[in-house]
Amino acid sequence: MKYLDEYRDGKVARKIVDEIRRIQTKPWVIMEVCGGQTHSIVKNGLDYLLPEDVELVHGPGCPVCVTPLEMIDKAHAIARRPEVIFCSFGDMLRVPGSEGDLFTIKSEGGDVRVVYSPLDCLKIARANPDKKVVFFAIGFETTAPANAMLVSRAQKEGVPNVSILVSHVLVPPSIAAILQSPQNRVQGFLGPGHVCAIMGYREYEPMSSRFNVPIVITGFEPLDILQGTLMTIRQLETGRAEVENEYSRILDREGNRPAQKLVSSVFEIADRKWRGIGTIPKSGYKLRWEFREHDAEKLFNVKEIDTREPEICISGQILRGIKKPHDCPAFGTLCTPQRPLGATMVSAEGACAAYYAYGRHLKAEKEQRQAVHVLGGVA
Amino acid sequence: MCLAIPGKVVETFEQRGLHMAKVQFGGIVREACLEYMPETQIGEYVLVHVGFAISRVDEAEAERTYQALMDLDQLTELESPVVEEMEPGEDRR
Numbered sequence: 001m002k003y004l005d006e007y008r009d010g011k012v013a014r015k016i017v018d019e020i021r022r023i024q025t026k027p028w029v030i031m032e033v034c035g036g037q038t039h040s041i042v043k044n045g046l047d048y049l050l051p052e053d054v055e056l057v058h059g060p061g062c063p064v065c066v067t068p069l070e071m072i073d074k075a076h077a078i079a080r081r082p083e084v085i086f087c088s089f090g091d092m093l094r095v096p097g098s099e100g101d102l103f104t105i106k107s108e109g110g111d112v113r114v115v116y117s118p119l120d121c122l123k124i125a126r127a128n129p130d131k132k133v134v135f136f137a138i139g140f141e142t143t144a145p146a147n148a149m150l151v152s153r154a155q156k157e158g159v160p161n162v163s164i165l166v167s168h169v170l171v172p173p174s175i176a177a178i179l180q181s182p183q184n185r186v187q188g189f190l191g192p193g194h195v196c197a198i199m200g201y202r203e204y205e206p207m208s209s210r211f212n213v214p215i216v217i218t219g220f221e222p223l224d225i226l227q228g229t230l231m232t233i234r235q236l237e238t239g240r241a242e243v244e245n246e247y248s249r250i251l252d253r254e255g256n257r258p259a260q261k262l263v264s265s266v267f268e269i270a271d272r273k274w275r276g277i278g279t280i281p282k283s284g285y286k287l288r289w290e291f292r293e294h295d296a297e298k299l300f301n302v303k304e305i306d307t308r309e310p311e312i313c314i315s316g317q318i319l320r321g322i323k324k325p326h327d328c329p330a331f332g333t334l335c336t337p338q339r340p341l342g343a344t345m346v347s348a349e350g351a352c353a354a355y356y357a358y359g360r361h362l363k364a365e366k367e368q369r370q371a372v373h374v375l376g377g378v379a
Numbered sequence: 380m381c382l383a384i385p386g387k388v389v390e391t392f393e394q395r396g397l398h399m400a401k402v403q404f405g406g407i408v409r410e411a412c413l414e415y416m417p418e419t420q421i422g423e424y425v426l427v428h429v430g431f432a433i434s435r436v437d438e439a440e441a442e443r444t445y446q447a448l449m450d451l452d453q454l455t456e457l458e459s460p461v462v463e464e465m466e467p468g469e470d471r472r
Contacts, residue, residue: 036382039451063381089429090459116459117430119397119412127465142381145415146429157395194383197426197434220382221447250426250434259415259433348452 016226017049020233027053028236029185030229031178031321033171034192035062035349036220042354044222054233057185057321058354060174061192063139064091064347066274066319069307071167072097075136076105077302078165085111085128087121088136095346098307118150118164125154125162134296137164141195144168144285145259148266151287151294165296166286169272171195172203173283178320179211186321188232190225191217193247198263200255204243212241219247266291276309276316276343313342318351325355332361382453383428385441386411388421402427405445407457429456 032038038058041047047056060066076097079086086102093102093114106112111131115121118135125133137147147164154162171192178186191204196217208215214235218228228246235242245251265288272284287295312330317323325331325344335341337353344350348357355361386402391413393399398413402425409430413419416432424441425432436444448454 034381036451036453039453040447043451061381090456114459115462116409116456117412119430120462123462123464124470127467127470129467140381142383142428142433145433146412146431149412149414149431153395153397192381194381194426194428194433197383220451221443249440250436256415256433258417259431262415 012223013049013226016223016230020054020226020230021051023237024051024054024233025237027055028187028233029055029057029321030188030190030232031057031059031186032190032218032225033059033061033175034190034195034220035065035347036194037190037192037218037225038062038351039349039354040220040222041225042351042358042360046222046225049226050229054229056229057324058318058344058351059178059189059321060274060277060319061140061171061195062344062347062349063143063169064095065315065343065350066169066276067092067095067138067167068273068275069097069309070273070305071165073099073305073307074297074302075165076100076102077305078134078296078300079105079110079112081132081300083130083132085113085124085131085133086136087113087115087124087133089138090114091347092136092138096340098305118146119153121150121162122153122157122159125159129161131161132299133162134300135162135164136167138167140169140171140192141199141263142197144263144267145198145256148263151266151291152262154294155291160293163294163296163299164287166267167272168267168285169274170269170283170285172207173280174274174277175204175215176207176211177277177280177283179207179213181320183322184320186213188214188236189216190228190232191215191243193217193219193224193250196247196255197251198256198259200251200253201243201245202253202255208241208243214241214244216244216246217251219250274319276313276319278316310341315342315344315350315352318344325352325360328352332356381428382448383426383433384448384454384457385424385426385436385444387441388419388423388425388432391419391421400425400432402432404454404457409457409461
């Protein structure tokens with residue numbers, strides 16, 4: 001591990017933090033968009049290194065978190081069917097729906113399988129021609145090329161018994177929705193590195209000028225995040241609003257063209273509901289009509305499921321940077337990773353789960369105990 | 380789950396018309412699809428997300444990123460079960 005030092009070096013981190021302190025004159029609120037960045041910030045305590053009036057707020061970029069409860073219930077309804085082999089990435093297995101999770105369904109005899117790559121579903125489908133193989137296609141732009149390839153190959157190779165349940169979301173419309181909200185506090189963004197490895201960052205440019213907001217595409221390692229924060233503050237302090245690329249060692253403005261091409265041949269832009277936030281226009285993908293035979297929602301015709309989130313949960317405000325996990329009276333008490341009440345607690349990359357995992361609930365425990373008392377033990 | 384994992388391409392092959400590779404991540408070797416990085420050569424390092432190479436990296440970057448992902452406990456997807464090619468009826472589960 002001879003190369004580690006440069007990006008983990010405390011001296012370099014100190015230098016960046018000193019530079020932030022030197023140039024910063026006003027309070028700023030900066031949002032990191034990606035769940036991986038949130039996890040890294042909380043784990044490494046990067047927010048504690050920054051000046052007190054530079055606040056990092058945590059964005060909506062955790063795909064498991066923002067998958068709507070109705071969609072999870074739909075997935076479960078399909079997974080329970082005897083003719084179905086239901087395939088998913090591992091991190092969806094423990095996400096609770098209105099009744100249980102995919103693990104429960106598996107333990108009750110459902111054929112639920114974790115796959116590494118969506119392409120695994122083709123192998124499973126060919127081996128089980130009498131079964132219907134359904135893949136739970138969730139995720140942001142990073143995952144879309146893999147899911148698009150599954151559908152494209154299924155059609156090309158003539159594998160009729162494979163379909164996907166699509167819950168795909170896109171980063172730029174969520175940033176626009178945050179900026180358009182009258183309650184918005186966010187003044188600059190750390191853009192999502194691996195999403196932009198696919199998409200490039202061209203599409204962020206009109207948004208940056210329209211809303212007059214700096215967007216710095218940033219990696220997820222500690223020094224990346226500090227450097228991205230410095231670049232954002234430098235723009236804010238000098239009145240600039242541009243898209244900059246902190247992560248140029250991984251990505252460029254154009255992104256991965258072959259991936260973009262296949263994605264747009266399989267998917268088209270659609271309105272999508274985001275857990276905690278609600279419907280954002282043109283914020284996700286649906287399968288193009290040509291691929292309707294591989295669209296699980298059409299094939300299984302699962303009726304609309306009415307779900308209700310606990311009223312106490314403030315994850316919608318957390319995902320938009322209006323509040324922090326500590327502001328929630330249920331955080332770490334009624335709501336834990338074992339018994340999550342809402343979006344930001346259901347995945348390790350969610351802000352609440354990250355705060356909980358790294359002991360940040362303990363600090364506020366006393367106030368929370370008081371809050372729970374006030375709430376009269378709502379369970 | 381939006382983070383991609385860097386690994387070294389140790390073998391390339393065709394599978395049902397798809398350009399594929401075996402990619403080494405630490406001690407684990409997994410298959411990855413190279414359709415989105417068609418120029419990739421054996422010995423190069425790529426970022427792999429859910430079984431697809433999406434970007435090329437150098438060796439130094441690969442090692443650093445791999446360690447950072449390990450620190451964040453973001454490598455568990457590599458332990459997902461391996462699904463082999465099977466004949467119809469061969470999938471005994």
